[in-house]
Amino acid sequence: xxxxxxxxxxxxxxxxxxxxxxxxxxxxxxxxxxxxxxxxxxxxxxxxxxxxxxxxxxxxxxxxxxxxxxxxxxxxxxxxxxxxxxxxxxxxxxxxxxxxxxxxxxxxxxxxxxxxxxxxxxxxxxxxxxxxxxxxxxxxxxxxxxxxxxxxxxxxxxxxxxxxxxxxxxxxxxxxxxxxxxxxxxxxxxxxxxxxxxxxxxxxxxxxxxxxxxxxxxxxxxxxxxxxxxxxx
Amino acid sequence: xxxxxxxxxxxxxxxxxxxxxxxxxxxxxxxxxxxxxxxxxxxxxxxxxxxxxxxxxxxxxxxxxxxxxxxxxxxxxxxxxxxxxxxxxxxxxxxxxxxxxxxxxxxxxxxxxxxxx
Numbered sequence: 091x092x093x094x095x096x097x098x099x100x101x102x103x104x105x106x107x108x109x110x111x112x113x114x115x116x117x118x119x120x121x122x123x124x125x126x127x128x129x130x131x132x133x134x135x136x137x138x139x140x141x142x143x144x145x146x147x148x149x150x151x152x153x154x155x156x157x158x159x160x161x162x163x164x165x166x167x168x169x170x171x172x173x174x175x176x177x178x179x180x181x182x183x184x185x186x187x188x189x190x191x192x193x194x195x196x197x198x199x200x201x202x203x204x205x206x207x208x209x210x211x212x213x214x215x216x217x218x219x220x221x222x223x224x225x226x227x228x229x230x231x232x233x234x235x236x237x238x239x240x241x242x243x244x245x246x247x248x249x250x251x252x253x254x255x256x257x258x259x260x261x262x263x264x265x266x267x268x269x270x271x272x273x274x275x276x277x278x279x280x281x282x283x284x285x286x287x288x289x290x291x292x293x294x295x296x297x298x299x300x301x302x303x304x305x306x307x308x309x310x311x312x313x314x315x316x317x318x319x320x321x322x323x
Numbered sequence: 324x325x326x327x328x329x330x331x332x333x334x335x336x337x338x339x340x341x342x343x344x345x346x347x348x349x350x351x352x353x354x355x356x357x358x359x360x361x362x363x364x365x366x367x368x369x370x371x372x373x374x375x376x377x378x379x380x381x382x383x384x385x386x387x388x389x390x391x392x393x394x395x396x397x398x399x400x401x402x403x404x405x406x407x408x409x410x411x412x413x414x415x416x417x418x419x420x421x422x423x424x425x426x427x428x429x430x431x432x433x434x435x436x437x438x439x440x
Contacts, residue, residue: 102329106381108337111358112405119330281329292327 092203093175094306095195096299097122098142099282101206103292107274107283115273118288120204120296122192123280126184127165130173138178142190143168144295163187170295193277196298200272201307205297206290210262220255265289269301334380339402345384347372347422348415348435353386353399354407365407368397371415371435373422387425389433394426414438 102119109115128141147167149157160167163186184190196202216222216238224236238257242250267289274283288296300306345351352369370388373396382401387394399406415435425433 103327105330105334107333108402108404112356112403114400114403119333121329276333279329279332281333283333 091175092299092302093177094300094302095176095180096174096202096297097190097192097195097282098124098144098170098172098174098295098297099280100144101288101290101292101294101296102281104287109273115283115285116287117273117283117285118204120282120284120288120298121280122190122282122298124190125165125168126186126188126190127160127163127168127171128186129181129184131181132178137175138181139173139175140181140184141171141173143171145169172295172297174297174299189280191277192280192282193275196272196275196282196300197308198272198275201269201301201304202272202284202298203266203268203301204270204284204288205264205266206288206294208261208263208265208289209291211260213258214260215257216255219257219260222255268303269307337380337402339404339406341408342401343409343411345372345409345411346414347375347420348417350412350415350435351386352410352412353397354409355399356405356407369412370395370397371422371425373425374420387422389429 099120099122102121104116104118106114106116124142124144126140127143130137130139130141132138143165145168147169149167152160152167157167165187211218215236217224217236220238222238225231225234225239227235238255241254241256267287270288271285272282273285275281276283282298284298290296300308349372350370351372352367354365354367357364357366368386368388370386372384373387374385376383376385380402383398384401385396385398387396389395414437416438417435422435425435
């Protein structure tokens with residue numbers, strides 16, 4: 091399980107910035123600014139995690155049990171509440187009510203995983219959902235343009251195999267983009283610029299944490315820059 | 324598309340100042356920084372502006388020249404820090420915003436009328 095430090099934030103949109111060498115970096119902007127509203131501890135809960143809140147929630151939209159939970163820790167109600175598993179050492183660094191600073195958790199160049207909920211496409215056909223090619227539109231084709239074609243053989247095995255790509259509900263599922271690179275951090279506005287796209291539409295909740303397949307993505311050896319020198323001989 | 328205030332704030336410092344107001348049909352000299360290993364040098368690309376794509380910080384412009392009878396087009400990012408400077412060589416008079424028709428013309432036909440004439 092990914093227990094590397096992370097934040098929850100809101101996807102703002104995409105833009106491009108220039109790197110120091112003048113290259114263009116296409117970036118997704120994520121606004122953080124989440125507050126620690128609770129903790130899970132090994133002694134009490136059997137695991138350690140930070141409970142994070144994002145955005146303000148109007149009092150009249152807060153249910154009584156939820157309001158009670160916030161009142162206990164002396165905080166204003168938050169719109170989104172999420173738990174992020176982390177090491178006990180990381181959890182110990184933060185107190186209730188403290189805002190997670192993007193520059194304390196991440197560093198520029200770090201590899202991170204971004205998780206969001208993809209856009210819902212409803213019930214979609216195979217062309218949209220699985221990028222099928224469809225059928226030929228001439229040579230006598232009749233009412234068979236966007237179909238998926240054959241779904242199996244006749245007698246052997248006499249059934250359609252499980253897992254076959256067919257029409258159905260597409261999107262609105264949790265998607266993770268792994269090993270993205272942090273291009274820039276703007277701590278004064280709690281903004282993170284991540285190279286490449288992040289799943290989901292704008293104003294969407296995204297979870298960003300150290301890359302699980304890169305051991306947190308920090309302190310990795312720097313990739314060798316191509317020198318552009320011509321080969322000798 | 325509506326740009327959010329936050330994106331506008333990020334993009335604001337990326338805009339370059341001092342770019343001359345050249346237009347489609349103008350002949351420009353683009354001084355472009357090229358890094359080769361350790362060394363940096365400036366390459367000049369002179370040609371007719373075929374197209375200007377005005378899109379905030381992502382704006383680009385396309386320059387076409389004919390080099391040894393071969394047409395060469397380059398797309399530059401208007402606000403790229405790699406562009407040293409852009410000089411306007413001459414102003415052209417054109418009647419459309421995209422000069423793609425120049426690609427099909429050669430020699431004397433592939434000229435743009437100069438604003439001075």
